Amino acid sequence: MKNFPPFIMVLLILSFISCKEDEVDTVAEEEARxxxxxxxLDVDVSISESGLYAYPIRAGGVPSAGFVLSIxxxxxxxxxDSASTSIRSLDTVVVKKNANAIYPIGIDEALSYMKEGEKWGFVLPSYLAYGDHxxxxxxxxxxATMAVELELLDVRSENDILDAEVSAIADYVTDNxxxxxxxxxxxxxxxxxxxxVYKRLKAGTGATPQSGQFISVTYEGRFLDGTVFDRAPxxxxxxxxxxxxxxxxxxxxxVQRMQLQERALIVIPSYLAYRESAVVIPHNITSEVADLEIIPSYASKVPPYTPLVFEIEVIGIN
Known part of the structure; x- marks a missing residue:
């Protein structure tokens, strides 16, 4: 270990103490805030082991075994100033709790407090919110320390979701x-x-692909409403x-059903696609969070529980 002159050691110790005091002050300032x-507020506040602050705004509802929540x-x-800086969801947001699919993580924990029909308020210390981002x-x-109000509108199981998707896919077949x-x-x-749903659009030739083979395709990915979210021309x-x-x-x-040079339309329910995907709150920082690799890149394109349509052409099987 390198030996420092005594006066240098004193400066290093003072610097270390100063840094620790700065850390304490930062935590103390957040706690004071x-x-x-x-x-x-005139509310009863509970604090979880992780440091999440929670208080009910409107009680009600009954417990449910479902984990897919509309909020x-x-x-x-x-x-x-919350009047000028608050962000509200423009549409109902669908999330799966306890699946590491919600950012910031404090909101995932917050949802465990709630029953259908309830509205709660929470305060997320920075380490449960966006940290240093x-x-x-x-x-x-x-x-930033974040305040959030959540309203739990609906609770469903994934089976409920799939049943609704089967109906939506049948409608897609009819409507198109x-x-x-x-x-x-x-x-x-x-x-x-x-x-x-599998629909051949152009005939192919030869055998179908086998597991382990190297496949080359072009494709376009769409939602049921026709919006294109991805393509490989x-x-x-x-x-x-x-x-x-x-x-x-x-x-x-x-692809396993297709032949070389075949083009087909394939409709996929979400449980065979991106399932719960990931939700970022507020929604308008989703692309930035994906760029930071906090969530997968696909989650910035595909919302949770979204059936997908792929138009695929197989151009190589090796």
Missing amino acids: IQAHFDS SYKIWVLGA AFPNVLIPAG NLRDTVTYPLNQPEMLANGM NASVFEFYLGAGSVIPGFETG
């Missing part, structure tokens, strides 16, 4: 005339037992090993 917030929210930086476009600085053999003369759409061929788990299960299932 939170305490001041609750001093201004609305309002969120703002604690201490800021800053999002200037929504006026969230680094180290996939049974029209004039427009699509090759075959009727196949309704697979797993909830998928001829200039950007997508390649993968079949059976390696590098693509969503429904995509692999569809």
Whole structure:
């Protein structure tokens, strides 16, 4: 170990003490800010082991075994003018709790307090919120303490979700005339037992791909309403090993039915696609959070529990 002159050692010790005091002051300042917030409210506050502050705004509802929640929210930086800096959800947000699919993590914990029909308020210390990340476009600085109000509108199971998706997929087949053999003369759409739909658009040749083979495809990914969320055209061929788990299960299932040079339309329920995906609150920092690799990149494109439509052409099997 290097030996420092005595006066240098004194400076190093003083510097270390100063840094520790700064850390304590930062934590103390955050705690004081939170305490001041609750001093201004006439509510019963509970504090979890992790440090989440929770209080009911509107009680009610009954417990449910379901874990897929429809919520609305309002969120703002604690201490800021909530009237001008708060962000509300524009639409109902669907999330799966206790699945590491909600950011910030404090909101995932907050939802465990709630029953259907209830509204609660929470305060998230910075380490349960966004930590050292800053999002200037929504006026969230680094180290921000966040206040949030959550309303739990509906609770469902994943089976409930799948039942609704099966109906939506059947409507898609009807609304897009996939049974029209004039427009699509090759075959009727196949309704697979797993909830998928397979419709051949252009005939192929040869055998179907086998697990372990290297597959080259072009594709376009759409939602049921026709919105395109991803594509790999001829200039950007997508390649993968079949059976390696590098693509969503429904995509692999569809490709396994196809021949070389075949083009097909494949409709996939969410449980064979991105399932709960990931939700960022507020929603308008989702792309930034994906860029920081806090959530997977696909989550910035595909909302939770979203059936998908892929138009795929197999251009290589090796």
